[in-house]
Amino acid sequence: DAGVIQSPRHEVTEMGQEVTLRCKPISGHDYLFWYRQTMMRGLELLIYFNNNVPIDDSGMPEDRFSAKMPNASFSTLKIQPSEPRDSAVYFCASSFAVASNEQFFGPGTRLTVL
Amino acid sequence: QQPVQSPQAVILREGEDAVINCSSSKALYSVHWYRQKHGEAPVFLMILLKGGEQKGHEKISASFNEKKQQSSLYLTASQLSYSGTYFCGTERSSGYSTLTFGKGTMLLVSP
Numbered sequence: 648d649a650g651v652i653q654s655p656r657h658e659v660t661e662m663g664q665e666v667t668l669r670c671k672p673i674s675g676h677d678y679l680f681w682y683r684q685t686m687m688r689g690l691e692l693l694i695y696f697n698n699n700v701p702i703d704d705s706g707m708p709e710d711r712f713s714a715k716m717p718n719a720s721f722s723t724l725k726i727q728p729s730e731p732r733d734s735a736v737y738f739c740a741s742s743f744a745v746a747s748n749e750q751f752f753g754p755g756t757r758l759t760v761l
Numbered sequence: 762q763q764p765v766q767s768p769q770a771v772i773l774r775e776g777e778d779a780v781i782n783c784s785s786s787k788a789l790y791s792v793h794w795y796r797q798k799h800g801e802a803p804v805f806l807m808i809l810l811k812g813g814e815q816k817g818h819e820k821i822s823a824s825f826n827e828k829k830q831q832s833s834l835y836l837t838a839s840q841l842s843y844s845g846t847y848f849c850g851t852e853r854s855s856g857y858s859t860l861t862f863g864k865g866t867m868l869l870v871s872p
Contacts, residue, residue: 689864746852746860747791752802
């Protein structure tokens with residue numbers, strides 16, 4: 648398996664623009680997680696899915712953020728409109744379980760909002 | 762709540778030992794350890810479960826004190842490849858909860 652795949656790897660956009668981040672989890676993993684990493688706050692969980700269903704989105708910072716998982720092999724994280732404070736590295740991870748099990752992280756998307 | 766890691770950073774010479782600590786104010790079910798190299802994704806190292814079961818790999822070990830809600834990661838005879846940032850992720854005592862990660866401990870091993 649190729650591991651968790653994320654695209655794009657780097658995104659530079661201007662404030663107010665819509666940004667869409669994409670993730671393909673490892674086949675057979677029932678759980679998918681979206682994290683945001685910044686120097687100030689570290690690695691924060693934004694939302695996670697179980698069998699394509701959003702289970703906990705309490706980490707989503709604002710209504711500007713939304714996430715979908717239309718099928719078992721694809722998920723998106725959308726920011727609309729984007730703001731400079733959204734600049735961070737966004738990781739997608741997948742796992743067989745919500746916890747007590749290894750999470751496999753994708754390479755991340757480095758987002759810069761000017 | 763976010764677990765607290767200490768120290769924030771440590772510099773070692775190859776072959777030296779280091780201990781990284783992770784402390785939580787909440788009762789825990791498990792503690793996970795990940796290592797992240799610069800510009801890369803976090804990679805799983807080890808999980809320690811309530812009740813003493815331990816999983817892991819490589820030559821890095823860890824302990825989990827459930828009563829004190831603390832975990833320690835032991836790196837002995839460090840190698841250059843150990844350099845990176847180490848994160849602990851904690852799972853609440855109820856189980857089946859998501860991980861909350863600490864801010865990380867930066868480890869630099871020099872020749």
